[in-house]
């Protein structure tokens with residue numbers, strides 16, 4: 001609990017330093033979640049996927065370590081550092097140690113005009129406008145190559161993540177809940193810049209078996225052309241804090257995506273940030 005508070009305080013300090021308004025963390029007891037949420041043990045698309053995909057192997061005792069704070073090491077420019085800590089930036093860095101402010105909510109969420117694995121116009125179908133436009137271009141580019149993709153889960157509000165996490169804590173206790181669900185403020189889906197993608201048939205949605213499919217291969221090879229990265233690559237678990245997730249795409253813009261793709265690095269490494277956790 002102390003470490004969570006520290007993270008919030010440090011994030012608040014960093015954000016204030018780059019001129020963004022910020023209010024002190026407030027308890028969020030909102031239970032206003034209208035969308036159905038699947039049990040994490042089943043295979044349906046939905047919140048259950050979030051729980052499963054969030055079960056980073058690094059979320060053991062390491063999660064109790066003191067936060068590393070927003071202090072990317074030498075090599076990052078001042079502008080880079082500001083972007084990494086700015087929740088409004090498309091280049092914001094969010095991980096198990098760096099949180100979004102509790103009151104952050106994207107102001108430009110839209111429904112991207114692409115196929116999803118469900119029909120409803122609900123929260124998890126939304127993305128920030130720039131990312132949504134890039135997603136539409138990426139899906140169109142994939143189709144030109146005969147690859148048919150579908151969105152599984154994109155935006156998730158802080159209150160949704162909080163409700164979800166609190167429910168898991170009530171059921172399993174905080175320590176166990178942390179092993180399979182992201183702590184509120186630490187899920188990249190809260191940025192409106194991340195989306196889980198599957199093949200159009202929805203098979204292996206947000207599951208390990210998506211790896212190695214032609215859709216996953218296409219995304220790994222071409223997503224950077226549209227400004228997306230595979231956020232949790234294979235073999236980088238000790239740096240990202242998450243196991244390999246070939247389905248989790250993060251929009252960072254074409255420039256940063258191209259650099260990350262060419263150098264075969266992670267967003268943490270791009271910022272020269274310290275590893276998120278020790279041994280996964």
Ligand SMILES: [Zn+2]
Pocket residue numbers: 053189194195196247248249
């Ligand atoms: Zn995801």
